[in-house]
Amino acid sequence: MVASAARIFVSHLAGVPVFDPNGDQVGRVRDLVAMLRVGRRPPRLLGLVVEMLNRRRIFLPMTRITGIESGQVITTGVLNVRRFEQRPTERLVLGELLDRRVRLVDSGEEATVLDVSVLRLPARRDWEIDKVFVRRGRGGALRRRGETLTVEWSAVTGFSLDEEDQGAESLLATFERMRPADLANALHHLTPKRRAEVAVALDDDRLADVLEELPEDDQVEILGKLKEERAADVLEAMDPDDAADLLSELPEDDKERLLALMRPDDAADVRRLLAYEERTAGGLMTTEPIVLRPDATVADALARVRSQDLSPALAAQVYVCRPPDETPTGKYLGTVHFQRLLRDPPFTLVGAVVDSDLPPLAPGTPLRAVTSYLAAYNMVAAPVVDESGSLLGAVTVDDVLDHLLPEDWRETEFEAAHPPEPAHTDGTGAAGAGGGEERHGRRR
Structure with a gap:
């Protein structure tokens, strides 16, 4: 039996963790799946779209949920790990119903959907969308624009229509x-x-x-x-x-x-x-590494490294060059690693602690050689220097990985690293429910 029968607004469910009966997290809620019904009957809530830890999105039927409370969802432990595929009769609550423009039945006023609530029906296992939280459009003289109110599902109309310009x-x-x-x-x-x-x-x-x-x-x-x-x-x-x-x-x-x-x-x-050719150091590099002059101090370098706009790979080291400081720079002198910056006093000049023994990459260096370079020297970023000795940019390990992984790795959501398998069961080895709860895999 579901532990909570209270009304729940769906915005509070977005991103909440999903746990099995043992307390192990299996994923997070990314959306809810509902089926619209004829007339003004409230939609039936079919289940949740859960993003598992390997980023695969699966369908979790409401019948497999034993509790929704305290910012978490508890399942029976039986999961069907086939990829979720939306059916034509279904609507994604967060993705398709929120921000929709509807009309209030009584007044004919236009309103925008801000949230909807779901409720478990008494003495049944079914869930329905029962109320809609809306913001009115332009109202009469006695109403200020933007008034919000919560109404019954049957008090609004317009959810079944395709909307050309829906807000977000x-x-x-x-x-x-x-x-x-x-x-x-x-x-x-x-x-x-x-x-x-x-x-x-x-x-x-x-x-x-x-x-x-x-x-x-x-x-x-x-x-x-x-x-x-x-x-x-x-x-x-x-x-x-x-x-x-x-x-x-x-x-x-x-x-x-x-x-x-x-x-x-x-x-x-x-x-x-x-x-530059795409699969070369020049084609992979970023032109915005941290560049300092040799008379800059360790304190200056640490201040630059602290910038929240930098990726961890770019913040791992600074590059010491003669002016100009923008790429392509003056003569490249060497690299100072973050760990070295932490060991030396703040007033130390970076020119005095620069590592000049590490050879830079030429812009035409092929991807395979760039990969070997990072692995051989245990680096997360490498300088790219032209024939004149100017720093052109830096290649970071994340950009190298983007080109080493299969071209569709983002679309397959890391499935190569996480083969699909039932991660949690109820001890029977079942991978999911049959019948009406079975979902077909999506091919993208």
């Missing part, structure tokens, strides 16, 4: 605390229509971070649905190497048009990267 405010609120990679995974599983609506609603920096984690097809699709000026702004916010990779997937005319709209300095960095 409430859906974004459920995504707020997700890491970029997790948000990218959530976007990938939305319909193209909703994916575009969410992308438009994200700010430039957040969208840039998410695009860097998406498969190339999704990147191109989303960029193509943005206004060109906005697309150029997002490309500027991306790491130059990721922006170059994305632009390389576009037709030549589109690529040049977007580059012309970007700030000249940002466009110059991207053009420089596009000039």
Whole structure:
């Protein structure tokens, strides 16, 4: 029996952990699956979309849930680990119902759905969506614009219609605390229509971070649905190497048009990267490593390393060069590793502790040699220096991994590293329920 029969607003379920009876976490709630019914009957809640620890999304029927309370969901321990595939008669509650524009039956006023609540029916195992939390549109003289209220499901209409321009405010609120990679995974599983609506609603920096984690097809699709000026702004916010990779997937005319709209300095960095072969050090590198002059101090270096905008790989070391400080720099002198910065007094000059014995990479170094270099020297990033001795950028281990893994690794959600298997059972070896609860795998 489900431990909690209280009304639950679905925004409170987004991202909550799912546990088996032994207390082991099996994943997190990413959405809810409902089936609309004829007339004004409340939709039946069929189950949850659960993202497992290997990022595979599965369907968890409500009949397999024994408790929803205290920010967690408890299952019976029997899971069907086939990939979730949405059926034509089903609706994703977070992905498709929130932010939808509906009409109040009594007044005919337009309203926007902010949340919906679900309730377990007494003496039954069924769950229904029973209430809708909405914000009114423009009201009469006695009502202020934006008034919110909770109404019965039967008091609104418009959920069964396809909406051309649906908002994303409430859906974004459920995504707020997700890491970029997790948000990218959530976007990938939305319909193209909703994916575009969410992308438009994200700010430039957040969208840039998410695009860097998406498969190339999704990147191109989303960029193509943005206004060109906005697309150029997002490309500027991306790491130059990721922006170059994305632009390389576009037709030549589109690529040049977007580059012309970007700030000249940002466009110059991207053009420089596009000039190199993709699977070389020059094609892999970022043009924005930490560059310091030899008269900078350890304290200066640590201040730069602390920047939250840096990836861990880029923050692992600083590169000491003669002016100019922007890539391509003056003469490259060597590298100072983060651990060395922690060992020396803050007033020490970085020029005095530089490691000049480590050979840099040439921009034409092939991917295989870059990989061997990082492995041989136990490095997470490596400097790329041209024939004149100028630092051009740095290759980081995450960019190398992107090119070593299969091209569709983002789309298969790490399945190569985590083969599908029933992770939790009730001791019978069952991998899931049969009959109406059986789900078919999705091929993407």
